[in-house]
Amino acid sequence: MLRHLLKYGFKTYVRNRPNLIWNIVFPFAYLAIFFMALFSLSDTNSGLDTIHLALVPGHAAVERSEVDGLKTFLAFAGEEGSWQDEEIIFSNNEESLFVFVEGEESEATTWLEEDKIDAMILIDDELSFKVNPIRRIAATVLHEALSSYERMSTTQEVLTAGYAEGKFTPPADVAEVEANRFLGIVKEGRSKAILSEFIFFFAALAYVSFFPISSGTDVIESIEPGQSPQALRKAVAPLSKWTHFFGALIPRWLTHLLLVVLAYGFTQVLGIDYGGDHLRIIALLLLGTSAAIFTGTAIGSLVPTGQGPKVALSISLPLLFAMASGMMASELHTLVMQYVPWLHNINPLGRVTNGLHALYAGTDLSRYIAQLQGLGIYIAVCFALTLLGIRRTRYESV
Amino acid sequence: MPNNLVNNTLIDVEVKDLVKRYKELVAVDHLSLNIKRGEIFGLLGPNGSGKSTLINCILALLRFDQGEVKIFGETMTPQSYDIKQQIGLVPQEISVYKELSVYDNIDYFCGLYVEDKATRRRYISEVLDFVQLNDFKTFLPRKLSGGLLRRLNLACGIAHKPRLIFLDEPTVAVDPQTRNRILEGIKQLRNEGSTIIYTTHYMEEVEFLCDRLAILDHGKILVSGSNDEIIAMSSISESIKIVVYNLPDSLVERLQSNPSVDSLSYQEGNLNLTMKQGGNNLLAVLQILTEAGFTPVSVTSENPTLNDVFLEITGKELRDHA
Numbered sequence: 001m002l003r004h005l006l007k008y009g010f011k012t013y014v015r016n017r018p019n020l021i022w023n024i025v026f027p028f029a030y031l032a033i034f035f036m037a038l039f040s041l042s043d044t045n046s047g048l049d050t051i052h053l054a055l056v057p058g059h060a061a062v063e064r065s066e067v068d069g070l071k072t073f074l075a076f077a078g079e080e081g082s083w084q085d086e087e088i089i090f091s092n093n094e095e096s097l098f099v100f101v102e103g104e105e106s107e108a109t110t111w112l113e114e115d116k117i118d119a120m121i122l123i124d125d126e127l128s129f130k131v132n133p134i135r136r137i138a139a140t141v142l143h144e145a146l147s148s149y150e151r152m153s154t155t156q157e158v159l160t161a162g163y164a165e166g167k168f169t170p171p172a173d174v175a176e177v178e179a180n181r182f183l184g185i186v187k188e189g190r191s192k193a194i195l196s197e198f199i200f201f202f203a204a205l206a207y208v209s210f211f212p213i214s215s216g217t218d219v220i221e222s223i224e225p226g227q228s229p230q231a232l233r234k235a236v237a238p239l240s241k242w243t244h245f246f247g248a249l250i251p252r253w254l255t256h257l258l259l260v261v262l263a264y265g266f267t268q269v270l271g272i273d274y275g276g277d278h279l280r281i282i283a284l285l286l287l288g289t290s291a292a293i294f295t296g297t298a299i300g301s302l303v304p305t306g307q308g309p310k311v312a313l314s315i316s317l318p319l320l321f322a323m324a325s326g327m328m329a330s331e332l333h334t335l336v337m338q339y340v341p342w343l344h345n346i347n348p349l350g351r352v353t354n355g356l357h358a359l360y361a362g363t364d365l366s367r368y369i370a371q372l373q374g375l376g377i378y379i380a381v382c383f384a385l386t387l388l389g390i391r392r393t394r395y396e397s398v
Numbered sequence: 399m400p401n402n403l404v405n406n407t408l409i410d411v412e413v414k415d416l417v418k419r420y421k422e423l424v425a426v427d428h429l430s431l432n433i434k435r436g437e438i439f440g441l442l443g444p445n446g447s448g449k450s451t452l453i454n455c456i457l458a459l460l461r462f463d464q465g466e467v468k469i470f471g472e473t474m475t476p477q478s479y480d481i482k483q484q485i486g487l488v489p490q491e492i493s494v495y496k497e498l499s500v501y502d503n504i505d506y507f508c509g510l511y512v513e514d515k516a517t518r519r520r521y522i523s524e525v526l527d528f529v530q531l532n533d534f535k536t537f538l539p540r541k542l543s544g545g546l547l548r549r550l551n552l553a554c555g556i557a558h559k560p561r562l563i564f565l566d567e568p569t570v571a572v573d574p575q576t577r578n579r580i581l582e583g584i585k586q587l588r589n590e591g592s593t594i595i596y597t598t599h600y601m602e603e604v605e606f607l608c609d610r611l612a613i614l615d616h617g618k619i620l621v622s623g624s625n626d627e628i629i630a631m632s633s634i635s636e637s638i639k640i641v642v643y644n645l646p647d648s649l650v651e652r653l654q655s656n657p658s659v660d661s662l663s664y665q666e667g668n669l670n671l672t673m674k675q676g677g678n679n680l681l682a683v684l685q686i687l688t689e690a691g692f693t694p695v696s697v698t699s700e701n702p703t704l705n706d707v708f709l710e711i712t713g714k715e716l717r718d719h720a
Contacts, residue, residue, distance in 0.1 A: 001509075232459070233489060
């Protein structure tokens with residue numbers, strides 16, 4: 001009998017046009033749009049084109065260390081180009097924000113005019129630059145970069161003078177610091193810096209996993225006589241309500257478990273990097289989807305009213321949870337953790353977000369496992385509430 | 399309409415002193431009812447009279463405050479699966495899945511009762527013939543007209559060959575041709591041995607179909623019995639108008655003295671009689687006239703209808719509430 005119910009449960013669910021659009025097509029469309037809108041956040045170059053530069057010592061007296069210092073700084077976000085057969089050879093590395101060569105002022109001016117470079121930097125007592133007029137954005141970026149360089153150089157000089165005058169105790173490796181004034185900044189810092197922005201992508205995937213609440217409410221609607229005419233007919237049939245419940249639940253549940261795995265696969269096709277621990281990520285997403293389905297069944301069984309309130313809850317709950325997880329603004333995630341810890345603790349979508357983050361940036365699995373446990377408890381509570389809600393077999397009204 | 403298919407000794411549905419309240423409102427008020435095996439029993443009443451509540455109580459869907467419901471001699475509960483196995487419900491609202499074809503819809507609902515696939519296939523084939531949907535079995539419900547949908551709704555409720563069928567206004571919003579087909583089908587179901595409980599707003603359907611009926615209002619049965627019994631309970635009389643010329647006074651007096659005649663007038667060849675109770679007095683009057691050698695030019699007789707009785711009893715027009 002259960003087989004009969006499952007067969008038609010699948011048929012009715014996958015052929016239902018609103019379901020098809022709302023629960024099946026929408027998550028994929030949403031991920032694609034989200035990806036297109038925010039993909040630049042996951043790009044380590046922040047989407048900027050490489051800026052080609054010429055470094056021009058202003059006069060012969062410019063100390064070599066000044067030129068080398070600037071080169072070291074620029075190399076932090078780029079690399080040095082080279083000469084080959086009277087041509088400047090630049091790297092094609094798309095990761096590089098700057099590529100640069102050293103040259104005379106006259107040469108650099110010619111390169112600039114011939115559109116071979118985007119800007120030339122004059123290294124004199126002060127730094128100045130000329131920009132190719134059609135590359136205005138390069139001017140903005142260059143201005144910011146050189147301002148940072150000036151500030152760091154000034155700080156370094158103050159510290160060095162302080163050491164010399166005995167105002168500060170120099171660190172043990174002061175000589176090395178002198179030799180490479182940007183040693184304290186590690187490249188990995190750049191990728192760590194974008195993690196806080198990457199929360200958008202974690203929350204977006206978590207949102208897709210927690211999306212199908214309405215499928216849970218559908219389960220109850222299909223078995224409660226007061227909620228649909230088909231259910232009234234089923235209630236007269238010689239089958240227990242539990243058989244009807246599982247007959248309606250399993251097709252929807254399995255369909256969405258499959259869909260969330262496909263949705264994750266879709267993110268991989270799109271090239272979104274979730275860290276590569278695919279099995280653990282899928283386990284987390286499966287639990288997130290199960291949490292959504294059972295949230296729906298709990299709502300459906302405890303709110304035995306018409307469609308309106310259930311649809312409203314089905315839409316608003318994932319959005320509320322997603323917002324609290326940082327999908328709309330990454331700062332909200334931290335604020336909710338600080339000021340509304342209970343919401344943070346019960347938020348299943350937040351747990352999926354945290355789990356994804358833990359897998360991506362964590363050093364061990366303890367935080368990830370804690371999210372799985374939290375989701376497990378959430379699902380158990382929702383399931384218990386569902387059973388409580390649908391245990392009745394005689395009604396006050398139908 | 400006495401019917402020899404009705405088994406007067408076996409009661410399929412027994413309702414005793416049933417009370418169902420919705421807070422202050424008494425939806426079913428100390429109602430008792432027996433429905434015999436093999437009969438078509440009509441439940442008539444305006445909206446809110448308690449018909450659907452009564453059916454839902456009988457089907458153990460609603461919790462009631464007092465009373466007892468027995469089906470096939472057993473107390474009906476939500477877990478009475480043996481009883482439910484033999485029940486079919488055709489709700490008023492179209493209760494089919496729009497995603498499934500006609501065949502799949504019938505297979506789905508029939509499959510809730512009949513596990514064996516071969517038996518089910520046979521039942522589906524029979525019911526498709528019965529409701530004449532064979533040509534539409536691969537159609538989705540959205541491709542069907544209102545009348546065909548009603549027939550599908552009926553098929554889904556009866557495909558498993560239930561002994562007791564609840565039909566809740568199965569002919570609402572269908573064309574006359576489809577309605578006649580459904581009504582003939584219902585009679586056929588009874589002829590095949592099913593007991594049928596039929597709710598409707600259409601008086602002529604009850605007159606055509608039902609062996610017995612009950613008129614409900616405010617949760618109570620106001621009258622119950624066969625059509626003729628109920629009409630006979632009415633104070634409304636049969637009215638006979640005959641055009642016949644040159645009647646002698648003696649013959650008019652003879653007609654006047656007939657115990658069935660309540661009042662009589664004869665003017666310019668128009669003989670108007672109002673009978674005392676019930677209907678079907680026309681033949682007796684005509685017999686007196688022809689024996690006396692008079693041939694009527696025209697004859698009309700108006701018997702009271704169930705609608706007149708319903709109006710008299712409830713003070714409401716049934717259709718106006720439909």
